[in-house]
Amino acid sequence: MGKLYVIGIGPGGIDHMSLKAQKAIEESNIIVGYTKYIEMVKPLLQNKEIFSTGMRGEENRCKEALDLSKDNVVSLISTGDSGIYGMAGLILEMRKDEEVHVIPGITASSAAGSVVGAPLMHDNCNISLSDLMTPYEDIKKRVKLAAEGDFVISLYNPKSKGRPHYLKECIEIIKEYRKEDIPVAVVKNALREGEEATIVTLKDFNDEIVDMFSIVIVGNSKSYIKDGRFITPRGYNIRGEE
Known part of the structure; x- marks a missing residue:
């Protein structure tokens, strides 16, 4: 056998x-x-x-x-x-x-996270924006609840020619629950040939740089950028001691 x-x-x-x-x-x-x-x-x-x-x-x-x-x-x-x-x-x-x-x-979120810093150090979730297996209304509901719950959110399959507006619409949902200065990372081809990484704030996020080879990671309310690195604190009091 x-x-x-x-x-x-x-x-x-x-x-x-x-x-x-x-x-x-x-x-x-x-x-x-x-x-x-x-x-x-x-x-x-x-x-x-x-x-x-x-x-x-x-x-x-x-x-x-x-x-x-x-x-x-x-x-x-x-x-x-x-x-x-x-x-x-x-x-x-x-x-x-x-x-x-x-x-x-x-998985892609872990690979992308390692490229930009330590964005997944606290509670986080993965949500695919592909509607081939999941109705788009369900996807938007999951994005809303994850944003409301203050999870770090990794968006898989964020954009394609057949659904060019889903990412923009989901980011708008997240903006209802997050401050505009939280970090957002876009990582293309994480840990393989052609790797590119961009870290911006939610306010300055532009979905035009995103494609199907990208992962988008949206920070939670405590996430921040330090020396060009995306960090989500685990809860240690390091920042208070600086």
């Missing part, structure tokens, strides 16, 4: 993968993933059988991975964390009696 590893490869480079993820890929004789993700870990895939699909082939990838894992050791890979907007949930929903192991990776 085989097994299936559902692996988060992190931002998209071997340097930021866990040792457990690398060992699982090494153990596997078949690798399944979106074509672009396969390219990101190509040096690890020598002498492996590859099954790849295009961007919208998630269900086919999962079905193929489960079928193949009955008699093989298979790794299904995706960027970020396999359990955060990744393939782990779909695999477990589709699973019958296959042996499945979920291996986490660095």
